[in-house]
Amino acid sequence: MTLLEVQDLRTWFAKEEGEVRAVDGVSFHVGEGEAVGLVGESGCGKTVTALSIAGLVPDPPGHIHGSSSIRLRGTELVGLPERRLRRFRGKEVAMVFQDPMSSLNPVRTVGSQISEVVRLHGRLGAREAKRRTVQLLREVEIPDPDTRYREYPHQLSGGMRQRVMIAMALSCEPSLLVADEPTTALDVTIQAQLLELLSGLRRERKMGLLLITHDLAVVAELCDRVVVMYAGKVVETGRVKDVFSQPAHPYTRGLLGSLPRIGSGRRRLAPIVGGVPDPAGWPSGCRFHPRCPHAWGRCSAELPSLRRRGGRAHGEEWTVRCWLEEEPLEPTPDVGKGP
């Protein structure tokens, strides 16, 4: 059975300027023990997708459409009463957030914040919970865990705090970890350590991972599959090695093309022109068409559907949302060839 199955997720926000369709029909899945990267520029709906999965979208103003479906091991989470949803949160679906500086409660010790989860879902006594918490701190490689247990977040460095967040997330052996830009706020050396820790712990526990990031290198390193989002929709999904070596969607190509690469000489970076459009009014047709170097008449008129890339040997799960897939142009311009 698939661990997480998201189908036609629509999370809209009622704002003064109208309905903001932050996530607008997103479908993807995460298998048991699989690591999936969710990538895209800021403002394309990645975080809202993550919050929707954990049932943490503030309602109002946010609202997940009734037609959406989020299944965790077959249990439908959309429309589940808050009380039952709470049993999944922290236990089955755990989250690690972007900014470890602000994600921990400043007035409580890190130990109490972790053991709280252990006691809530594991129904452990105070002493048991403490023992388990110290053990978790050790597992995330925090030195001197007995002392750290009694310390407050401000006494820890950013990297340490994120380790605490990871310990908290892992405390109840969740089947799915949703990590929303877990290393963006940290400096590069710490990033590498944390990612290594995260992928090690994940493999040990055979835990599913949804890694939200705009760092494609991280996805290449850690993930089995990748989901590329643009403007509230999925534009391309597939195995990391397929998508990154032969990106099919012009947006994926653009993302890869904007990366600097060692050994590629003095190649100019090819940024994607323009910015992510305002979610209060997505462009018509293919939402990427105003920025797409290959856009043609049909692109602005009709929204292409997510199609399987047929007739090729690259797995069964490579899908792309682009008119070029249906009516390929003759010469493919040399924009950002993959590695």
Add this chain to the structure above:
Amino acid sequence: MIGYVLRRVGGAVPLVLGVATIVFFVMNLAPGDPSSLYAGPGVSPQALEEVRQNMGLDAPVHVRYIRWMGAMAQGDFGHSLARGQPVRDVIRDLLPNTLLLSGTALALAFLAGILIGVLQAVRHNTWIDSSLSGASLFFYSIPSFWLALMLILVFSLYARNVWGWPVHFPASGMTSVDHAWMTPWEQVKDRAMHLVLPATSLALVLAGGIARYTRTSMLEVIHQDYIRTARAKGLPEWRVIAGHALRNALIPVVTVFGLYLPLLFSGTVFVETVFAWPGMGKLVVDAIGQRDYPVVMAGALVFAVMVVVGNLIADVLYSVVDPRIRHG
């Protein structure tokens, strides 16, 4: 921590000395003195001069200042002219009554204010929020002595004489006339009943402001990332609020504690007078009418010291609530 408190107490000493100096000169440079009042009407200038000499009022003001400060340093607050008692004994008898009243009022005010503020923040932008906002603003805007009179009117006078409610509250004093003949349990109840109206009239005014502070602070905290983290743990909403949001929201409210003490004590001056509550506030008001200078000066000083001590408590509370200050 103990070192910090000691340093703060040390820092408060010059402050209290300064207050004492100001109180002394304000009283002694004002025209007139108590001698004529105590010599009685129509006495001869010689007799009046004798009274002034007896009271030590003939000495130049700076000499009197040094004498007074010297006596104060030895714990001698002088003699009450109106009561014929050492001021120290008067304060010893009445200060506990004021502390009982203001302590009860403060506890009530913070309890009610914080509860209302949290409720408003949790039910942000609903009719509950707006009606409680209106009520807070109302009580925040009215003076406590007027509220005291209205409470007497409704819960003491009308409740007993007009509507005949089974429960009504005494309108004045700390105890009933037959207090001495009651059983110990009845005495406690009697005192509690007498405390209700004065404490409420003081507390409501403060609670309005505290609720407004708490609401604002709570609304800010609720949108913090760590609250989202708490929700992501699967905690029930009330535990998110009580266990994670409240303590953070209370940090700014501690400031209000320090700010409101002068308001509270000036409130006791009026409320004690209205309810004939035998405390420091009523003592000072009476003493001003009687030109009982030693009592007025000592009373003002006692209030100043209470504010200083209250602020000290607020600073200690800060570090209790916020570990970042404790380790900073």
